[in-house]
Amino acid sequence: MPKSKDGVEPDEIDLGAVLSALADPHRRRVIHDLVNDADGSERSCTSFGLDVSKSTRSHHFKVLREAGLVHQVDRGNRSEVTLRRHDLDARFPGLLELIGRESAV
Amino acid sequence: MPKSKDGVEPDEIDLGAVLSALADPHRRRVIHDLVNDADGSERSCTSFGLDVSKSTRSHHFKVLREAGLVHQVDRGNRSEVTLRRHDLDARFPGLLELIGRESAV
Numbered sequence: 001m002p003k004s005k006d007g008v009e010p011d012e013i014d015l016g017a018v019l020s021a022l023a024d025p026h027r028r029r030v031i032h033d034l035v036n037d038a039d040g041s042e043r044s045c046t047s048f049g050l051d052v053s054k055s056t057r058s059h060h061f062k063v064l065r066e067a068g069l070v071h072q073v074d075r076g077n078r079s080e081v082t083l084r085r086h087d088l089d090a091r092f093p094g095l096l097e098l099i100g101r102e103s104a105v
Numbered sequence: 106m107p108k109s110k111d112g113v114e115p116d117e118i119d120l121g122a123v124l125s126a127l128a129d130p131h132r133r134r135v136i137h138d139l140v141n142d143a144d145g146s147e148r149s150c151t152s153f154g155l156d157v158s159k160s161t162r163s164h165h166f167k168v169l170r171e172a173g174l175v176h177q178v179d180r181g182n183r184s185e186v187t188l189r190r191h192d193l194d195a196r197f198p199g200l201l202e203l204i205g206r207e208s209a210v
Contacts, residue, residue, distance in 0.1 A: 015207055020128035023121050094199030102120055 005065055005072045010087040013068035018092065021067035026050050027060050028099060031069055034083035035100030045072075045079045110170055110177045115192040118173035123197065126172035131155050132165050133204060136174055139188035140205030150177075150184045 008014075022028050030048050037043065045061050052060070061081060065072045069088065070081040088096055113119075127133050135153050142148065150166050157165070166186060170177045174193065175186040193201055 015203075016128055016130055016133065019124045019133075023125035023128055025121055028121065028124075092203055094203050098120075098197055098199050098203075 003074045005074065007065050007071055007084075008068040010068075010084075010091065013084075013087060013091050015092060017067040018069060018088075018095070021063050021069055022099060024060070024063075026052060027064055027069075028102070030060070030064060030081075031083065031096070031099050032102055034070070034081070035085075035096045037083075039085060040082060042073075042080045042082050045081060108179045110179070112170050112176055112189075113173040115173075115189075115196065118189075118192060118196050120197060122172040123174060123193075123200070126168050126174055127204060129165070129168075131157060132169055133207070135165070135169060135186075136188065136201070136204050137207055139175070139186070140190075140201045142188075144190060145187060147178075147185045147187050150186060 022031060029050070033048055034041065034043065045057060050057055050060070061070070061072060061079065064070045064081070068084060070083055072079060072081050074080075083096075085096060127136060134155070138153055139146065139148065150162060155162055155165070163184075166175070166177060166184065169175045169186070173189060175188055177184060177186050179185075188201075190201060
């Protein structure tokens with residue numbers, strides 16, 4: 001059975017934590033790609049082609065999840081994420097467009 | 106004679122450095138206040154009411170300057186900053202509005 005990992009409530013998403021999460025180029029690339037995917041797309045954490053170790057990748061997704069940028073769910077032996085597009089657009093209008101527009105992240 | 110401190114060229118402003126600079130609440134408060142001032146306003150570094158030591162304040166303004174968020178100039182015994190509004194709006198549309206809208210920074 002899929003198991004959701006804890007995240008933050010929509011009204012607790014903190015701009016400082018979001019900006020800090022997005023300051024890292026690997027994490028920004030994940031959000032950039034998710035912004036440009038179809039709304040609601042679920043992606044495997046391994047699908048972004050991040051050139052980092054498994055533990056570093058896990059760390060990056062933990063930071064993104066705890067900042068409120070993604071929902072993460074474990075499905076058997078893989079972990080999947082979705083962008084919290086609605087929550088983020090409601091709270092910080094323009095932020096996702098800004099990240100999605102960046103070229104060559 | 107006023108002495109400008111070094112900054113980065115407009116086309117070298119890096120989104121990662123900007124987001125990292127803005128992740129800190131003191132630095133975000135400075136930019137928040139500058140965004141909501143009149144365009145081109147020059148403000149003393151001491152005018153933002155940051156509750157930090159002088160050396161910490163100097164550090165924060167150095168980070169903002171090196172990220173390309175402000176221009177800084179020394180005028181005798183005080184240091185003044187202006188927001189690089191045009192450069193930032195051209196490069197990252199929507200970013201300054203996002204920071205300027207945040208309440209209770």
